[in-house]
Amino acid sequence: MGRLFGTDGVRGRANSDLTPELALAVARAAASVLADRDGTSRPVAVVGRDPRASGEMLxxxxxxxxxxxxxxVLRAGVVPTPALAHLTGSTGADLGVMISASHNPMPDNGIKLFxxxxxxxxDAAEAAxxxxxxxxxxxxxxPTGAGIGRVRDLPQAADEYVAHLLGTVDQPLTGLTLVVDGAHGAAAGLAPDVYRRAGATVHAVGCDPDxxxxxxxxxSTHLGPLTEAVREHGADLGIxxxxxxxxxxxxxxxxELVDGxxxxxxxxxxxxxxxxxxxxTVVATVMSNLGFHHTMRDAGIAVQTTAVGDRYVLEALRARGLSLGGEQSGHLVFLxxxxxxxxMLTGLALLSRMAGTGxxxxxxxxxxxxLPQVLVNVPVRDRLAVSESDAVAEAVNAVEAELGDAGRVLLRPSGTEQLVRVMVEAPTQEQADEVARRLAEVVASVE
Incomplete structure (x- = not known):
């Protein structure tokens, strides 16, 4: 069996890669590994999903x-992933299971475990x-007979999560007009109401899931409709x-895009x-733009850098007891x-800052x-050989000396393909393109 878990759970084409049989096996195994109670009480699991059709089957x-x-099993129904995580904690459950492929297209689906x-x-729990x-x-x-688990619904799951979100708002959003795009996803039924109850005037797109x-x-991966709606309504922003x-x-x-x-x-x-x-201190991944690092430095804020993936941001936050971290993609964690x-917690924090400052x-x-950023995917014979290449190391050192504090270079071998990702940031787009081309040629030449 190949590795099932990627950077964010088990994911694949529903009913092809991610079959009901596999979903059942993952759930049984997760119960055995995560529900480590003393045997005097049943393990408890909270289950939620996004609205994609295959979610019903899975x-x-x-x-x-x-x-x-x-x-x-406590069945939460259609809820956002952070709601499922919150409910797992608030109910005292042993594990949470979220059925979603996040930003992936509809034919895909996934299983995220908490x-x-x-x-x-x-990683150790996923391996187990x-x-x-x-x-x-x-x-x-x-188990048989009375040992088989039972299922009950959590009809107040969404309301509990909304109350939790609104409890974080310390600045009423009165006077702000926004357009929210729910991606026809798990937040489609909640997001407009949350922002309205926080005080904003809200218009909605992408909030009719079928x-x-x-x-x-x-x-968040197709911002055109949101941008058009913001201009149409004369809104202050779009989320x-x-x-x-x-x-x-x-x-x-x-x-204009405002990224993570x-x-x-x-x-x-x-x-x-x-x-x-x-x-x-704030936590960010290696992909955060150098301009972000400069802003934090100038404000007297330290940046701890992690590998790409919100799970690594979370690990760093928990290890040091920090309060904030995130990624370019818009995953922000307010620990x-x-x-x-x-x-939605991120959206409320952003809106509160606008309301508080005017x-x-x-x-x-x-x-x-x-800074202009270029990312080139370079096919290679052996991505590990690239990591050990003296020629590549020399080329990187030369470029880093050339750019100094005004730019940055990052080489990342793919975790699943024979690819090396060459990322370059430089003061100008022309310089970033030229440096990325030079490095890509050196990487591609490694035998």
Missing amino acids: EAAVVAGLTSAGAE SRGGHKLP IEQAIAAGGSSDHR GWNINDGIG AHDGDADRCLAVTADG DAILAICALAMHERGALKED DHATTGDG ASLAELASVVQR
Whole structure:
């Protein structure tokens, strides 16, 4: 069996790669690994999904797998991923299972697992689950009769999560007009109401899911409809979520993109000013633009850098007890309020900063002067040989000396393909393109 877990759970084409049989096996194995109670009470699992059609099929399989392992299932229905994480913690459940492929197109689906407290799984737990599946999914534990788990719905799941979100708002959003794009996803039924109840005037797009249209030309990966709606309504900004609402991107009144780096900087500066940014440190990944690093440095805020993936941001936050981290893609984690990336929590924080300062989103985002960034995927024979190549090391050292503090180079071998990703940031687009071309040629020449 190949590795099942990617950077964010198990994901693939629903009913082809991610079959009901696999979903059942993952659920049974997760129950056996994560539900480590003392045997005097049943393990409890919370299950949620986004609205894509295949979620109904996979939810049934997951519930069957959990109950066949003796777990009690609390079915939350269609909820955002951060809501599922929150509910896992608030109910005291042993594990949470979210069925979603996030920003992926409708034919895909995925299974994201959370441990007790609503935290994403460490690598060791994922490995243990994979081992259990390979061994037959704990087929030695097959309760019968009263030992089989039961299922009950959580009709107040969404309301509890909304109350949690609104409890984080310390600045009424009165006077702000926004357009929210729900990606026809898990937040489609919640996001407009959340922002309205926080005080804003809200127009909505992408908030009519039918099971087939999730992320279809809409949401955080397709900002065109949001930009058009912002201009049509004369709104102050637009906020875009993805299919499971764990990320947030924004557009200004003029339709300019405000990415995760800029949103992270805006929120970090706000928390820094009120003394809420623990250790005056923010966590970002290696892909964050150098302009973001310069902004943080100038404000006296340290940046801890991690590998790409919000799980690594979370690990760094938890290890040091920090309060804020995020990615360019719009995954922001406010660890004082959430255990995972939360798009609506991020949106509320961004809007609160606008309301509190009276500044436009464009003005707030201008604190980050983004450097031109080029990313080239270079096919190679052996990505590990590239990492060990003296010629590549010499070329990188030469470029780093050339750019100094005004630019940056990053080479990242793909985790699944024979590719090396060459990322270059430089003061001008022309220089970034030229340096990336030079490095790509050296990388491609490695035998």
